[in-house]
Amino acid sequence: MDLSPDEFARAAHRLADWIATYLRDVGEYDVLPDVKPGAIRAQLPKAPPAAPESLDDIIADLDRVIVPGATHWNHPGFLAYFANTASVPGILGEMVTAALNLNGMLWRTSPVATELEQVVTDWLRQLFGMGDRWFGMITDTASVSTMYALAAARERDPALGIRQRGMAGRAELPRLRIYCSEHAHSSVDKAAMTLGLGLENVVHVASDSDFRMRPEMLTRAIQADRAQGFRALAVVATAGTTGMTSVDPIGDIAAICQRESLWLHVDGAYGGSAMAVPEMRALFDGIERADSFVVNPHKWLFTPMDCSVLFTRQPKVLRRAFSLVPEYLTTSEGEDALNYMDYGLQLGRRFRALKLWMVIRAFGADGIAERIRHHCQLARTFADWVQAEHNGWTVRAPVPFSTVCFRHVPEGETDEGEIASHNAAIMDRVNKSGDIFISHTKLGDQYVLRVAIGNLRTSQATLERAWALLRAAAC
Numbered sequence: 413m414d415l416s417p418d419e420f421a422r423a424a425h426r427l428a429d430w431i432a433t434y435l436r437d438v439g440e441y442d443v444l445p446d447v448k449p450g451a452i453r454a455q456l457p458k459a460p461p462a463a464p465e466s467l468d469d470i471i472a473d474l475d476r477v478i479v480p481g482a483t484h485w486n487h488p489g490f491l492a493y494f495a496n497t498a499s500v501p502g503i504l505g506e507m508v509t510a511a512l513n514l515n516g517m518l519w520r521t522s523p524v525a526t527e528l529e530q531v532v533t534d535w536l537r538q539l540f541g542m543g544d545r546w547f548g549m550i551t552d553t554a555s556v557s558t559m560y561a562l563a564a565a566r567e568r569d570p571a572l573g574i575r576q577r578g579m580a581g582r583a584e585l586p587r588l589r590i591y592c593s594e595h596a597h598s599s600v601d602k603a604a605m606t607l608g609l610g611l612e613n614v615v616h617v618a619s620d621s622d623f624r625m626r627p628e629m630l631t632r633a634i635q636a637d638r639a640q641g642f643r644a645l646a647v648v649a650t651a652g653t654t655g656m657t658s659v660d661p662i663g664d665i666a667a668i669c670q671r672e673s674l675w676l677h678v679d680g681a682y683g684g685s686a687m688a689v690p691e692m693r694a695l696f697d698g699i700e701r702a703d704s705f706v707v708n709p710h711k712w713l714f715t716p717m718d719c720s721v722l723f724t725r726q727p728k729v730l731r732r733a734f735s736l737v738p739e740y741l742t743t744s745e746g747e748d749a750l751n752y753m754d755y756g757l758q759l760g761r762r763f764r765a766l767k768l769w770m771v772i773r774a775f776g777a778d779g780i781a782e783r784i785r786h787h788c789q790l791a792r793t794f795a796d797w798v799q800a801e802h803n804g805w806t807v808r809a810p811v812p813f814s815t816v817c818f819r820h821v822p823e824g825e826t827d828e829g830e831i832a833s834h835n836a837a838i839m840d841r842v843n844k845s846g847d848i849f850i851s852h853t854k855l856g857d858q859y860v861l862r863v864a865i866g867n868l869r870t871s872q873a874t875l876e877r878a879w880a881l882l883r884a885a886a887c
């Protein structure tokens with residue numbers, strides 16, 4: 413027997429209070445826990461308990477071991493990587509998802525899981541001002557969404573016969589090539605590894621001084637490959653690169669893809685959420701000509717981990733890449749019912765649509781746009797401070813969204829190695845404060861610091877604190 417509903421209610425009320433307190437006070441924790449590798453494991457019993465433990469004891473351990481070992485992504489001072497938010501409606505959605513425990517593999521295995529996913533991805537499409545020819549599906553991460561998109565690209569020409577015959581031992585099969593910018597996310601390379609295309613067949617096209625893919629270099633790379641008998645398959649354009657949030661010229665790239673019959677996938681894992689802001693949509697011009705597009709609501713759309721949305725205008729091709737129905741999963745609904753298991757690798761599917769639905773309803777389209785707009789304003793304010801400071805501080809990349817790349821160069825210093833260690837030391841000092849967590853990247857050979865704003869608790873006061881710590885650390 414499970415624990416009783418009464419026991420659930422008692423523990424859940426306690427946990428609801430616990431979560432509310434955590435969310436209220438999260439800014440008072442150190443963003444990064446003060447733990448050494450292995451220290452958390454050392455605090456926990458090596459073996460599972462033989463006898464049942466009380467929920468009270470288990471909940472007490474949240475404060476004793478769990479929270480002290482956590483990096484607080486919900487902390488206002490979390491400015492590293494891409495900051496995110498587990499918003500209140502999203503957390504509530506996760507609770508209900510766990511309770512219902514639906515498995516949305518087939519329409520029939522829970523009609524609401526499938527239909528709410530259709531509705532909520534269509535809402536998102538409208539929120540982004542996209543046309544109505546897109547099919548949406550929720551996955552766990554952008555890495556998986558991009559892998560699915562490239563699997564579909566590989567399946568588009570059935571003559572390649574890869575679904576049936578595989579790729580190994582086929583002398584007649586040309587090398588299949590994927591193109592992305594040198595600043596594309598490593599998930600493109602990992603998809604190529606996974607799909608058997610091979611890392612060597614991901615062509616990293618050069619970018620311009622603003623870190624955007626150069627379309628003429630893309631054309632040249634495709635032509636050079638064709639001349640060698642290679643088969644160009646797909647281009648991945650990035651709208652908001654992970655390092656510096658640059659946006660590839662999607663329209664120009666779409667024109668090349670159209671001319672060369674290539675699949676165009678747009679990776680907007682982070683930046684895509686900015687399409688919720690009407691005046692920012694111009695950055696994404698050309699998106700309507702893409703074949704697929706990924707955005708992560710778990711990054712910058714206030715939805716708890718994990719939730720990635722893959723849009724495609726070619727659902728039939730995606731389906732061909734993944735549909736395989738054994739006898740025990742056949743159903744009688746026919747074409748009226750969508751079975752999401754046909755569009756990806758997973759059979760079992762979490763009911764992720766619920767939390768996204770609750771987030772969109774609780775904030776509304778205007779509220780979402782206003783929050784994203786505010787983050788972009790904060791980033792511009794921070795960039796202005798850095799740029800106005802003069803004594804060695806500079807912004808190193810354009811700031812189209814909510815992320816700022818910058819660094820400090822001591823007077824007279826020209827050695828990139830020295831500059832890198834100096835900035836790494838600044839970052840270490842700032843991160844040790846407990847108030848702020850920032851990360852770094854490289855722009856070409858330049859080591860730069862990154863402030864990425866994406867948490868709903870981050871305010872101008874947070875950034876003032878960050879900037880004060882940074883300046884002090886540079887002395």
Ligand SMILES: *Cc1c(COP(=O)(O)O)cnc(C)c1O
Nearest residue numbers: 553554555597599653654681682
């Ligand atoms: C974060 C990121 C990814 C990977 O996202 P996951 O959901 O963690 O797999 C892919 N592309 C870009 C541009 C990203 O910023």
